[in-house]
Structure formats: structure tokens, C-alpha cells
Amino acid sequence: MTSISRYPDSAPASVDEQHELLMSRPRTSHKMMWLTAGIVLVAVALIATSLITNPRYEWDVVFSWFASERLFSGLVNTLILTVISMSVGIVVGILLALARLAPNYVIASVAAFMIWFFRGVPVFVQLLFWGFIAAIYPRIEMGIPFGPEFFSVDANAVITPFLAAILGLGLNEGAYMSEIVRAGLLSVHKGQTEAAKALGxxxxxxxxxxxxxxxxxxxxxxxxxxxxxxxxxxxxxxVLAFPELLYSAQMVYSSNFKTIPLLIAASLWYLAITSLLSLGQFYIERHFNRGSGNRTEQKLSSRFNPLKRSQPTVQKVQL
Structure with missing residues (x-):
């Protein structure tokens, strides 16, 4: 009676043999990795020591102004600007994306031009443009071209620094969001739309x-x-003198000359809110990815980790 294996005799037949094969490989890459990690830890320790021991950071001033009313009011204005501008950007982005995909050539061309313009001009320049719009249009008029005028208002009374900020940030964001939305819409196979049309x-x-x-x-x-x-x-x-977080910090250090501590306090607020937004993004992504599974990751993990592979079956043939 003779046993014939499907795999050659040189292939490892057990987990122990696979483990010995892995351990016998050169460990130069692992040594370099640990050396790099050690260098990184030394650099982190030096930076942390500098942050703690350097008296010019004035951490007592930083934390005294961190929770102050002036910076907190600026933070509230920053959050309001973020929410409204992002909402305007999402709405404008969806409309531009749908217009860009429209079968009408005129609509698609106008949408493409708007995306090109607002993405091409720096957002700082756009903010300045909206802030000084009254220099071009002293009065905003609505009516029929070469006909009667319905109403007219002073541009400075309508385009306040807050509205100028919303227009500058929202329209610029809308140009970028339109490409994001368009990419998402194009990622859905046309067969989905055709099947839905077939259902009426x-x-x-x-x-x-x-x-x-x-x-x-x-x-x-x-x-x-x-x-x-x-x-x-x-x-x-x-730049528009709107009292958001950075401008509030600038107003404070222009009077007490504590420039670095105030900038650090504002940066800590930005880091805190950014961390919360990142956490919210994680849960939203997990919500929309539910049911998709991680089969690809499992396959890759199994492929590159021989110890996790299933053992090859051996078929015996009796002669």
C-alpha cells in the first residue's frame, strides 16, 4: 500500500513546519524596523521635553485663555460657519453634479465652467472678492433686463462679513463637492438604473x-x-474681520502681546473639534458600509500569513 500526496514532498505539511520555515528567514528587516522605531521614540521624547521645559510656551497662559469667553464665542462662530458653509457646499455640489451629468449640452457646459472657476480661484481671493463686492456693485438690483426694477438695496447692507464668508466658503466647497458627488453617482452601474426604469x-x-x-x-x-x-x-x-476663533485670538494677543500662547490655545480647539469630527466620520462610514463584509481583508490576511491558511488535504490512493 502506497500513499501519494497531492503536493510535493518539499511543501510544509504542518503548522510547526511552516512556523520553523518562517523563523528561519532573515530577520534583517525586523531589526531595521525596530531601529527606526527607536529613532522615532527618541525624537518624540526630545520634542515632548522641549514642549514641557521651554518656558516661552507659557502653558499657564494657554490654559487660562483656552476656556475664556472670548475664544469660546469665536469657537461658536467657527462651528456655525462650518455647518452653514458645508451645507451650502453639499447642496451646490449635488446640483452642479446633476447638471454636469445632464444630457443638455448648455446646462452641462455652464456647470463645468462654474466648477472650473470656483476650483481654480483660491478661496482666500474669493473671500476678499465677496467682502469688497460693493466696490463693483454698490447696489443690488432685481428686475427685468432693460425693463422695470422690482427692488434695489445697498450692497454693504446685504453682503455682511458673515454672508460674504458663507458665499466664499460655500461656493468654493460646492465646486469640490460636485466632483465627489459625480464620482459617487458614476460608481453605480448603469444596470441598476436600467432595471429601475424597467420597473416603471x-x-x-x-x-x-x-x-x-x-x-x-x-x-x-x-x-x-x-x-x-x-x-x-x-x-x-x-481677513473679513468676522469674529471666528482665529480672529478672536488675534484680537486678544493684539492687546496683551501673548501671541504664541493664544495661537496654541486656538490650535487646541481646532484639534479637539477635528477629533470629534473624525470620530463622527468613522461611525457614519461604518453605518453606510454595514452588510458589505470584510471578505477581501480576510483573503489578504490569509494569503500573507501562512500560519492562518487551512492545511492542505492529502488524498491517499491505494495501489
């Missing part, structure tokens, strides 16, 4: 019930990144 569903219902739920997996991650970016971009609104 209208275009708006197809978009809401079929396309968007599948596209959200593509849209949500970059939208979370854009929200975090928007929080930090609101610091540029200080």
Missing part, C-alpha cells in the same frame, strides 16, 4: 432610492475630509 420608476425616485444609497459609500469618506478641511478653512475668514 421615475428618474427622481431612481436617484433617491437606487443610486444615492449605493453611491453614499463613495461620497461619505471624502465628504468627511472636506468637513474637517472646512473647519480649518474658516480661519481665513479673519
Amino acid at each position: 420608476m421615475k428618474r427622481g425616485l431612481i436617484l433617491w432610492r437606487v443610486v444615492l444609497p449605493q453611491a453614499m459609500k463613495i461620497i461619505i469618506p471624502p465628504t468627511g475630509n472636506q468637513t474637517i478641511s472646512m473647519l480649518k478653512t474658516t480661519s481665513l475668514v479673519s
Whole structure:
């Protein structure tokens, strides 16, 4: 009686033999990795020591102003700007994405031009433009071209620093969000839309019930990144003298000359809110990815870890 294995005799037949094979490989890469980790730890220790021992950071001043009323009011204005500007950006982005995908050439061309313009001009320049819009249009008029005028208002009374900030941030964000939304919509296979049309569903219902739920997996991650970016971009609104977080800190250190401590206090608030937004993004992504599973990760883990592979079966043939 003879046993014939499916695999050659040189293949490891047990977990112990596979483990010995792995342990016998060169460990140079592991030594380099531990050496790099040691260098990183030394650098982190040096930076931490400098932060603690350098008296010029004035940590007592930092924490005394961190929870102050002036910085907290600026933080509230920053959050309001972030929420409203991001909401405007999402709405404008969806509209531009749908217009870009429209079968009408004129609508698609106008949407493409708006995306090109607002993405091409720096957001700082856009904020300045909206802040000084009254220099171009002293009065905002609404009516029929070359006909009667319905109403007219002073531009400085309408375009306040807050509204100028919303317009500058929201329209700029809308141009970026339109590409994110468009990528998400294009990621859904056309067969989904065709099947929904065959069932008699209208275009708006197809978009809401079929396309968007599948596209959200593509849209949500970059939208979370854009929200975090928007929080930090609101610091540029200080050029319009709107009392957001950075401008509030600037007003304080312009009077007490504690520039570095006030900037550190504002940075700590930005880091705290960014951490909360990142946590919220994690749970939202997990919500929209439910049911998808991690089969790909399991396959990759099994492929690159021989110890986790299932043992090869041996078939015996009796002669």
C-alpha cells in the first residue's frame, strides 16, 4: 500500500513546519524596523521635553485663555460657519453634479465652467472678492433686463462679513463637492438604473432610492475630509474681520502681546473639534458600509500569513 500526496514532498505539511520555515528567514528587516522605531521614540521624547521645559510656551497662559469667553464665542462662530458653509457646499455640489451629468449640452457646459472657476480661484481671493463686492456693485438690483426694477438695496447692507464668508466658503466647497458627488453617482452601474426604469420608476425616485444609497459609500469618506478641511478653512475668514476663533485670538494677543500662547490655545480647539469630527466620520462610514463584509481583508490576511491558511488535504490512493 502506497500513499501519494497531492503536493510535493518539499511543501510544509504542518503548522510547526511552516512556523520553523518562517523563523528561519532573515530577520534583517525586523531589526531595521525596530531601529527606526527607536529613532522615532527618541525624537518624540526630545520634542515632548522641549514642549514641557521651554518656558516661552507659557502653558499657564494657554490654559487660562483656552476656556475664556472670548475664544469660546469665536469657537461658536467657527462651528456655525462650518455647518452653514458645508451645507451650502453639499447642496451646490449635488446640483452642479446633476447638471454636469445632464444630457443638455448648455446646462452641462455652464456647470463645468462654474466648477472650473470656483476650483481654480483660491478661496482666500474669493473671500476678499465677496467682502469688497460693493466696490463693483454698490447696489443690488432685481428686475427685468432693460425693463422695470422690482427692488434695489445697498450692497454693504446685504453682503455682511458673515454672508460674504458663507458665499466664499460655500461656493468654493460646492465646486469640490460636485466632483465627489459625480464620482459617487458614476460608481453605480448603469444596470441598476436600467432595471429601475424597467420597473416603471421615475428618474427622481431612481436617484433617491437606487443610486444615492449605493453611491453614499463613495461620497461619505471624502465628504468627511472636506468637513474637517472646512473647519480649518474658516480661519481665513479673519481677513473679513468676522469674529471666528482665529480672529478672536488675534484680537486678544493684539492687546496683551501673548501671541504664541493664544495661537496654541486656538490650535487646541481646532484639534479637539477635528477629533470629534473624525470620530463622527468613522461611525457614519461604518453605518453606510454595514452588510458589505470584510471578505477581501480576510483573503489578504490569509494569503500573507501562512500560519492562518487551512492545511492542505492529502488524498491517499491505494495501489
